Amino acid sequence: NLMHLELVGTGLIEDGQLNTDAITIVEPRVLGVDNAYGVLSFRMESYQDQENAPLKPFDTVSPFVPVLDGDNGMELSWQPGNVADRMEPGDPIIIHFNEVLEKETIVAGESLMLTKGGAQEPFSWKLDGSALIITPDAPVEYGVEYVITTTPDITDLEGNPLQMLDTLEGDNSLDFSLPEYVVNDPDDVRRGPFAATVYPGFPCASSNASQAEIDAGTQGVCISSNEESAQVEVDELPIVDLPANRSIRVRFSQNMDPATILLGDTFLVQKDEGGSWVDVEGELVLDPRALTFTPEQAWE
Structure with a gap:
């Protein structure tokens, strides 16, 4: 928009x-x-x-989820759809309709339901244009079946009842499950979680930069755990400018234990005050695979 x-x-x-x-x-x-x-x-x-303008066209078509011609055949326009293996815990469920729904007809637990392993799962929802966004209170888990169910009590703005939610199967439900998450497998060598994206900056540890390099606007180079890569000459990392009103964001490769991410302890944001480092006060918001830090005062 x-x-x-x-x-x-x-x-x-x-x-x-x-x-x-x-x-x-x-x-x-x-x-x-x-x-x-x-x-x-x-x-x-x-x-x-x-004085005699044409009458408004009367809508008699019920809302429905459009069918797309995808790589794997006919698919409904919703997420995660046929690619649940790409969904990550914390992501919402998004259903795209052919038209805007009447907000007052969507009632959680009545006309719109979500179950997890056959049991009712609490969730919140919102409309964004013709898209219905469903966010479970708890992040989606691996290896558990989730089912979204609707009733014809949901209508469009003209009062036309919702058609079958899954027009391909002819029922009012959509289901998905994330693949099983394997842990403690002796035959599987796993690496620990790492920062997949970082804003501002770069998702890697950098070498110790000299004061001259910092004055020149660089923060060293990425430190590689691969010996062969470490032998290759790499580009220096610039010190990235950050707008004064922008938050720090980090996204991880795996789900993180929120109890281990503590502001001022295991997660530090500090500033230089006359040669000594001082903690920056702010708000830390944790998601299953991400964190956002917003300072109380704008960055100096």
Whole structure:
């Protein structure tokens, strides 16, 4: 959604009819790394006979989940869908409908239900356009079947009842399960969790940089655990600028134990005050595979 666009154009009355034509240029930032450019056009015209405008088209089509032609055959437009093995604990369940649903008809535990292993599972939900986003209170677990069920009490804005949720199977439920999570397998050599992404910065430990390198805007190079990679000359890591109102974010490769991530103990954010390091006060929010730190005061 691009909000608050300013358009430039004309508004003319011709034969008693208002015609408006306008354009605008948009430059959205894409994924924080690139700028996109585009021209949007807008046209609006009034009915010439204002006293006898055409009646609004009457919607008689029930909402449904569209069927897509995917790589593995016909698939419903929902997540995780046929790729539950790519879902991670903490991710929401998203069901895309062909039109907007009536919010008042969606009642958790009545017209919309979620079960985990056959038992009711508490959850929250919200509508984002025509997408229904379901977030279980507890992150989705591995090796357990989850089932989303709806009733025809859910309607669109015109009161048309919801069709079968799964039009391919002809029922009102969608089910999925994450693959079994294997632990303590003597034949499986696992590595510990690591930072998959870090903002700002880079998901690796860096070598000790000299003061001259820091003054030059670099923080050393990535330290590799691979001896062959360590022999290869690598690029220096720049010190990344961070907007004053932006949070620190880290995403991990595995689910983390929240009891082991303690602000000021195992997770430190510090600043240099006259040659000594001082803790930065702020809020630490933990997700199954991520953490977000927001300082109480803007970064200096």
